[in-house]
Amino acid sequence: MSDQDQRSAKWASLPYHRKWLADQATSLFDFFQYRAANPAGGFFDLDDQGAPIGGGNPTRGVHAAARMVHCFSIGYLLGRPGSGDMIDHGMRYLWETHRDAEHGGYFWQVNDDGPVDPAKQGYGHAFVLLAAASAKTVGHPLADEMLADITKVLEARFWEPEHGAIAEEFNRDWSPIDGGSYRGQNSNMHLTEALMAAYEVTGERSYLDKALSIAELVIHQSAGSTGFRVAEHFDAQWRINKDYYHPDEMFRPAGTTPGHALEWSRLVLQLWSLDDKQRSWMPDAAKSLFVQAMSLGWDKQKGGFFYTLDWQDQPAKTNKLWWPMCEAAGAAYFLNEHLPVDPFYEDSYRLIWGTIANRFIDHRNGGWHEELTEDLVPAHTLFPGKGDIYHALQACLIPLFPATGSLTKVVSETGGKL
Numbered sequence: 001m002s003d004q005d006q007r008s009a010k011w012a013s014l015p016y017h018r019k020w021l022a023d024q025a026t027s028l029f030d031f032f033q034y035r036a037a038n039p040a041g042g043f044f045d046l047d048d049q050g051a052p053i054g055g056g057n058p059t060r061g062v063h064a065a066a067r068m069v070h071c072f073s074i075g076y077l078l079g080r081p082g083s084g085d086m087i088d089h090g091m092r093y094l095w096e097t098h099r100d101a102e103h104g105g106y107f108w109q110v111n112d113d114g115p116v117d118p119a120k121q122g123y124g125h126a127f128v129l130l131a132a133a134s135a136k137t138v139g140h141p142l143a144d145e146m147l148a149d150i151t152k153v154l155e156a157r158f159w160e161p162e163h164g165a166i167a168e169e170f171n172r173d174w175s176p177i178d179g180g181s182y183r184g185q186n187s188n189m190h191l192t193e194a195l196m197a198a199y200e201v202t203g204e205r206s207y208l209d210k211a212l213s214i215a216e217l218v219i220h221q222s223a224g225s226t227g228f229r230v231a232e233h234f235d236a237q238w239r240i241n242k243d244y245y246h247p248d249e250m251f252r253p254a255g256t257t258p259g260h261a262l263e264w265s266r267l268v269l270q271l272w273s274l275d276d277k278q279r280s281w282m283p284d285a286a287k288s289l290f291v292q293a294m295s296l297g298w299d300k301q302k303g304g305f306f307y308t309l310d311w312q313d314q315p316a317k318t319n320k321l322w323w324p325m326c327e328a329a330g331a332a333y334f335l336n337e338h339l340p341v342d343p344f345y346e347d348s349y350r351l352i353w354g355t356i357a358n359r360f361i362d363h364r365n366g367g368w369h370e371e372l373t374e375d376l377v378p379a380h381t382l383f384p385g386k387g388d389i390y391h392a393l394q395a396c397l398i399p400l401f402p403a404t405g406s407l408t409k410v411v412s413e414t415g416g417k418l
Helices: 003-008 015-033 062-078 083-098 122-137 143-158 185-202 205-226 258-274 281-297 322-338 344-360 390-400 407-414
Strands: 109-111 114-117 182-184 233-235
Touching (some): 015 062, 062 083, 062 390, 083 143, 122 143, 122 185, 122 407, 185 205, 258 281, 258 322, 281 322, 322 390, 390 407
Antiparallel strands (some): 182 233
8 A cells, every 4th residue: 555545544534543542532531430529529630540639628620620521521422321420520519619609700729618719710711611511412400500600700701802802810809810911812712612612502603703703813813923823921902922921830831832723723623614614714724823833842853742832933841741642633633624635634643643642641550641751751740640531532532523513512413423
């Protein structure tokens, strides 16, 4: 078989590869479903062996509970037994503990005693919207009330129509943090994902219009002006702040982050598809985001993506995280489906999954290593263990379904047929 013939047989269409991906998704479900639920509410972070970490009263982040709801909603749609209990466990904790019954909105971090960090973060609220939308696809009894609540909070407190995106963060009483001077693309990117899911499950155009507005600002205007390097940090007028530094490098790393360019590449194509392919700039933007991230962010000697680059395109934080690998796999699949002319997408897809299989999947203990050193050795400078199913699960499942919408939508439409 010639190289061209081999390339034309996309891995995502091969029965063995599809079974391999489905098996990896099952392994992830197994790792988290039987370990992560905290009997006191919410979910544990897990160490490398899958044991709970954080002591007897661990802090729980709102995004973590929301992601579990989203992922096990997908599991429920696939027919995975026990998924409904996980959805209910997460939804009740979001509604009864993370939700601020006095001031509205959802606390960023809580424990058994109440709020640990009562801030109202746009990032966390984006994932609450995703959880509510996903839970609605499976008919959870809290879904409609939570969806209405989070939609109202986002509209009244976060959305800034003059910019067409959301503000970043507030104190518990909705007073701005640091004078409201910061705007971030990460929270807006994840809100774009959630808004699409909300549109798909409700049919309400306002969700899709907001997603389009954010993509226009962050990708078409901002990234388009910097050679499709995705700026992370902005001032209140959405001017890029290239000198921004924050000690929390898990959520606000300095410089540019190739993983977010990869994530946006897929989201832009999903948005283009949902909007009946009306915006001609989107396919070229998705391609440019992917090519730039692969060209500048991929370590050509050792493999994997550098976590961050500086504004001179040089590696800054050289550790290799699992989530950019996941987003790269999803983006390569979407590009291969929507823009199938260039063999670069298929070649990249195979390279990415090969590196995941050999380096990131923990074949001994289960789950995926969330962080490797530059030399691809497991490390824990940013992530203490294995706390998240979301990125890896989606990476495994996205190539098994049509590249036309959120996983909840395409799994529902196909009846979960792998």
